[in-house]
Amino acid sequence: MKLYYAPGACSLSPHISLREAGADFEIVRVDTKTHLTEAGADFKAINPKGYVPALVLESGDVVTEGAAVVQYIADRFPEAKLAPANGTLERTRLQEQLNFISSELHKAFSPLFNTAAGAEAKEAAKEQVAKRFGNIESLLADGRRYLLGAEFSVADAYLFTVVNWSGTTGISLAPWPHLEAYMQRIGERPAVRAAMQSEGLIAA
Template identity: 45%
Template sequence: MKLFCKAGACSLSPHIVLRECGLDFTQVNVDLTQKVTERSEDYWLINPKGQVPALELDDGSILTESVAIVQYLADLKPDRQLLAPPGSLTRYHTLAWLSFISSELHKTFIALFQSDTPEDYKAVLRARLEQQFRYVERSLQDKQWLMGLRFSVADASLYVMVRWAQAAQLDLAGLTALEAWFHRTSQRPAVQAALNAEGLV
């Protein structure tokens, strides 16, 4: 498999999951400004959306969108227990978290980071994100991970969003459960390996 990614982008989530699963893959970095890979490939021909991540499977087919990719990877290695089996309510709670992270956090960050977003609207976006992170804080009370006792694909996705929150200098003061969770996640070997591979540490 090949993972097409950009350092620190949302593709960090499937990158972490690949390493948590112990799967063999090749990391291919993408210049999203020029839409070209480090191998001088036209990225539009790989992913017509022009975004990361994209996962090229061994048969040459392409899977896009982080939410779909992390589910696919977790199902390849069910023994790693990153996603509960089909039919389990825990699985659907995990998918609910993935949906929340994608729609309420990721999408809002994208608007915040765009250079043409008016400054007064950026203030609204920042306030909205800080409110959503307070919800995450309440959800993590007395929990080791989002789903309780096991690290899941939802934790990998949330980790990227907290890194973005720090980069945007959002006010996360007093969110002690989130801070402890972030520290635990940062110490996981797969997370450390992904960060190192992307040049983020």
Template identity: 50%
Template sequence: MKLYYSPGACSLASHITLHEAGVDFTAEKVDIRAKRTETGADFTAINPRGAVPALDLGNGDVLTEGVAIMQHVMDSAAPGVLPAPGTVARARLAEALNYVSTEVHKTYSPFFYGLEGEAKAKQLALLDARLQVIEDRLSGREYLAGDAYTPADAYFFTVTNWSQFAGHDLSKFPRITALRAKVAARPAVQKALQAEGLAA
């Protein structure tokens, strides 16, 4: 398998999950603005949407969208690690992944397009509201989807890394800060950060 990624982008969550699953894979960096891979390939020929992550499964299929990639990798390479389909626990995982994708990730995205002044203040307030939902939920569980680590935690860790770029203060969310510290300490997370040149 080959993961196409951009350092620090949402593809980091898929990178972490591949390490968590213990699978053999290669990783190729993508310039998402130029739509070229580090070997000079046209990335839109790999993923017509031009977005990372994309996972070449090695059999002619390319899987896109991080939520799909992370679940497929764990289900196929580490069966039984994620909750079983049809269980409430699996629905909680889907719930967490979708909340991060549709509410948290998309709330960070506008900061990458030069928000300033009142528009930035409004977006920061919206981000705080989205994060407060997770802060409150963590009062009764260890991780986003329950008492066990899942790819939802890798995804949430990845997108909340963007708070620094956005000029957003995460310290007002102590449970989120504690979760981020637990996730950051995982060996798979450290491997992915090092591979992307992001480790301290």
């Protein structure tokens, strides 16, 4: 398999998931401004949408959209136990979390990365992010280690990736101590550290 990524972008989530699964894969860096790979190839020939992640399978099929990619990885490597079994309430809870992260939290950050967004739009975005952090804080306050309870899942890989953007957008996690502790806990996982080191996000 081949994962097309941009350092620190939402593609970090499937990158972490692949490492957690012990998968055999390679990564290809994409410049999200020029839509060219590190070798100069046209990324839009891989994913016409022009954004990461894109996971190219051995068959040549391409899977896009982060929430779909990480679920594919979880189902491809069931022994890693990165997702509950399909057809269970627990799997629906996973999808619930993935949809929340994608539609509510991930998108809330978008204006903070938009150079054309004004100060008012950015402040409104920070307020929205804070509201969603509050939702997560309440969930984690019951003592659960991970989003679904006691076990790490691909939803945790996605949440870690998105919440990690708080550092580059000037949002302190201090008001949400359970979320802050959660981020420290996830960040210590070997697969997470390996993925971040590979993308140049932390020192080796």
